[in-house]
Amino acid sequence: MHIANKGVIVTGGASGLGAACVRLLTEAGARTTIIDFNTETGTALANELGEACIFVKTDVTKEEEVQAALQAAHAHSGEINILINCAGIGVAEKILSKRGIHTLASFSKVISVNLIGTFNVIRLASALMAENQPEGEDGERGVIINTASVAAFDGQIGQAAYSASKGGIVGMTLPIARELASLGIRVVTIAPGIFDTPLMAGLPEAARVSLGQQVPFPSRLGRPDEYASLAKHIIENTMLNGETIRLDGAIRMSSH
Ligand SMILES: NC(=O)c1ccc[n+]([C@@H]2O[C@H](COP(=O)([O-])OP(=O)(O)OC[C@H]3O[C@@H](n4cnc5c(N)ncnc54)[C@H](O)[C@@H]3O)[C@@H](O)[C@H]2O)c1
Numbered sequence: 001m002h003i004a005n006k007g008v009i010v011t012g013g014a015s016g017l018g019a020a021c022v023r024l025l026t027e028a029g030a031r032t033t034i035i036d037f038n039t040e041t042g043t044a045l046a047n048e049l050g051e052a053c054i055f056v057k058t059d060v061t062k063e064e065e066v067q068a069a070l071q072a073a074h075a076h077s078g079e080i081n082i083l084i085n086c087a088g089i090g091v092a093e094k095i096l097s098k099r100g101i102h103t104l105a106s107f108s109k110v111i112s113v114n115l116i117g118t119f120n121v122i123r124l125a126s127a128l129m130a131e132n133q134p135e136g137e138d139g140e141r142g143v144i145i146n147t148a149s150v151a152a153f154d155g156q157i158g159q160a161a162y163s164a165s166k167g168g169i170v171g172m173t174l175p176i177a178r179e180l181a182s183l184g185i186r187v188v189t190i191a192p193g194i195f196d197t198p199l200m201a202g203l204p205e206a207a208r209v210s211l212g213q214q215v216p217f218p219s220r221l222g223r224p225d226e227y228a229s230l231a232k233h234i235i236e237n238t239m240l241n242g243e244t245i246r247l248d249g250a251i252r253m254s255s256h
């Protein structure tokens with residue numbers, strides 16, 4: 001799919017990997033909508049990028065808020081052609097620890113935002129994509145890109161909730177791609193390794209350096225623009241569909 005003049009929605013687009021996608025695709029000529037619940041960072045980025053980019057304060061777990069955000073995006077760009085799901089949270093909590101037993105509330109929160117939130121936006125955005133005129137020789141109507149994590153495959157101690165949420169995103173990629181194929185809508189998931197974003201900000205510098213050194217090559221944290229570059233390629237390469245692509249420098253997270 002060509003990107004110029006397309007309607008793009010990025011959830012979690014106010015920060016990190018999502019913000020890099022907003023920047024790259026706006027610069028490529030798309031009309032972009034940032035869906036995020038951080039008003040300060042979302043507004044700042046939309047203002048920086050100018051008229052082609054808007055921000056809509058939205059919690060992806062809330063059906064009504066997502067509906068309203070999609071209507072605003074549709075009014076802004078005329079069509080919804082591309083969705084990138086980056087909204088997500090991380091927690092580290094062991095099943096049993098000195099702090100006690102893993103709470104059900106924290107498990108449910110991670111699943112709600114990362115997995116259910118992703119599904120909520122997919123189901124509502126794909127309904128709008130289905131209204132698009134088919135484009136080009138393949139008759140493409142839309143592209144949906146989700147964000148999982150290598151934690152879906154190499155989950156760490158303390159990542160039961162996070163890995164489950166990301167494993168669910170991986171698991172639903174193919175069935176949704178199969179369902180939407182007849183409409184010309186593709187579904188691809190990116191599983192990032194370790195990327196230098198505000199999500200990592202809570203880690204001490206020594207821990208960040210150590211994580212980067214665990215990456216075989218390049219031995220460093222990934223850059224958000226590298227994630228955005230893959231997302232742009234997925235949009236432009238129609239043969240990519242129904243797959244989860246690891247973007248991780250060959251890291252396989254160790255068991256400890
Ligand atoms: N940074 C990494 O190393 C890494 C690795 C693998 C996967 N990921 C995943 O990539 C995605 C982006 O992560 P990031 O590193 O850019 O993090 P980030 O914290 O910089 O950005 C996440 C954004 O999502 C927003 N958000 C969170 N919950 C939301 C909700 N309920 N509704 C709307 N917006 C919400 C936040 O406000 C924030 O702007 C996440 O899904 C994360 O799990 C990150």
Ligand SMILES: C[C@]12CC(=O)[C@H]3[C@@H](CCC4=CC(=O)CC[C@@]43C)[C@@H]1CC[C@@H]2C(=O)CO
Nearest residue numbers: 090091092149150151192193194199200203
């Ligand atoms: C991003 C990732 C998973 C996380 O959410 C954690 C992050 C390291 C810093 C963290 C400390 C915490 O107490 C909460 C969780 C988290 C934000 C992890 C680095 C790589 C992990 C990942 O998703 C790899 O793909």
